[in-house]
Amino acid sequence: QTKRSTIDRLHPEAELINEGAEWLKAGELVAFPTETVYGLGANALDASACAKIFEAKGRPQDNPLIVHVCNRVMANNLVESWTSEAELCVQHFWPGPLTLILPKTALVPDIVTAGLVNVAIRMPSHPVALRLIEDAGFPIAAPSANLSGKPSPTRGSHVWRDMKGKIPLILDAGACEVGLESTVLDVSGGVPTILRPGGITKEQLEEVLGEVRADTPSENQAPKAPGMKYRHYAPQGELLLVSGLRDRVVQRMGQEILRGQARLKKVGVLCTLESASLLHNWFPDLLFVLGSKDRPQEVASNIFEGLRLCDERRMDLILVEGIEEAGLGSAVMNRLEKAAGKRTQHI
Numbered sequence: 001q002t003k004r005s006t007i008d009r010l011h012p013e014a015e016l017i018n019e020g021a022e023w024l025k026a027g028e029l030v031a032f033p034t035e036t037v038y039g040l041g042a043n044a045l046d047a048s049a050c051a052k053i054f055e056a057k058g059r060p061q062d063n064p065l066i067v068h069v070c071n072r073v074m075a076n077n078l079v080e081s082w083t084s085e086a087e088l089c090v091q092h093f094w095p096g097p098l099t100l101i102l103p104k105t106a107l108v109p110d111i112v113t114a115g116l117v118n119v120a121i122r123m124p125s126h127p128v129a130l131r132l133i134e135d136a137g138f139p140i141a142a143p144s145a146n147l148s149g150k151p152s153p154t155r156g157s158h159v160w161r162d163m164k165g166k167i168p169l170i171l172d173a174g175a176c177e178v179g180l181e182s183t184v185l186d187v188s189g190g191v192p193t194i195l196r197p198g199g200i201t202k203e204q205l206e207e208v209l210g211e212v213r214a215d216t217p218s219e220n221q222a223p224k225a226p227g228m229k230y231r232h233y234a235p236q237g238e239l240l241l242v243s244g245l246r247d248r249v250v251q252r253m254g255q256e257i258l259r260g261q262a263r264l265k266k267v268g269v270l271c272t273l274e275s276a277s278l279l280h281n282w283f284p285d286l287l288f289v290l291g292s293k294d295r296p297q298e299v300a301s302n303i304f305e306g307l308r309l310c311d312e313r314r315m316d317l318i319l320v321e322g323i324e325e326a327g328l329g330s331a332v333m334n335r336l337e338k339a340a341g342k343r344t345q346h347i
């Protein structure tokens, strides 16, 4: 039996926060909103509670969890030593969509880090998340609250679809602001390295830290964030990612739509506002508008909703328009490329 409670984003009702904290104290799972995506939370200091996360998501055991804290003292208890880069990140980006990789203390159970010596830690800015951690009094381990492999949940309804019947409580505060997961940054030593692009951009990090690398594992090398090696965000249907000059993208999409329909495929299109204005006359019923190409934040906040709609509408050919790989656009394209697999065209 899963209860889904609507909670006020800015002024979370104390009784609901308390109910969530009580379930967590009892070793159960609670789904809660963050500014990035919804998290599936458990007491991070309780190994058997954390084991339930892997079970509910169908998550591989070798994929570690992010630990969420509400203040610096809580973070200090989990981290063995802080580098100067880590300190700068805390000053500039916490609370917010930045996860730091740092050496863990013995307090962090091995199941949380999948046996790694480092822990992933972040202070979210969402009032509901902060209040829940505060009220529980311990850090909360939480991956995104989707079934493993599915697009991350950015609405309470997404969590409901994936988790109903599996957990006692979903705190539903509506849509998440950022809509993409946090940036995962290794600041444990050496040049800070982005293991997963996300809500804080490389450009923002460089402004504060100077040199920042991106982890780009070669063919036979595993990515440093274990989660990055799995198939992700993929809808059931075949997905084709098309990017490039708008006129060419629109022309190619038109061709692919007609070709797909001729093969009796149910076709769907996720595209920018600008391309939608051109495609609308011919294919008004197929389009889901992600947002303006000039506002990557808008696209970021709609992308998982769009990918999830494809499954709900049982689309079997999905054409997605890419956006420019700068700022948040890089994180958006990272997710779309994962969803598309090898089916990516730049024209």
Ligand code: TXA
Residues within 6 Å of the ligand: 034, 036, 037, 038, 039, 040, 063, 064, 065, 066, 097, 099, 101, 113, 116, 118, 119, 120, 142, 143, 144, 145, 180, 181, 182, 183, 184, 195, 196, 224, 225, 226, 227, 228
């Ligand atoms: O925005 C977010 O980060 C959301 C919200 C709920 O906070 N959480 C989230 O968690 O996206 P998850 O589990 O879906 O993704 C965590 C990523 C995975 O790629 C995982 O492999 C990596 O972080 N990660 C976790 N702990 C790590 C560690 N100790 N070392 C390296 N990578 C780690």
Ligand code: MG
Residues within 6 Å of the ligand: 143, 144, 152
């Ligand atoms: Mg995830």
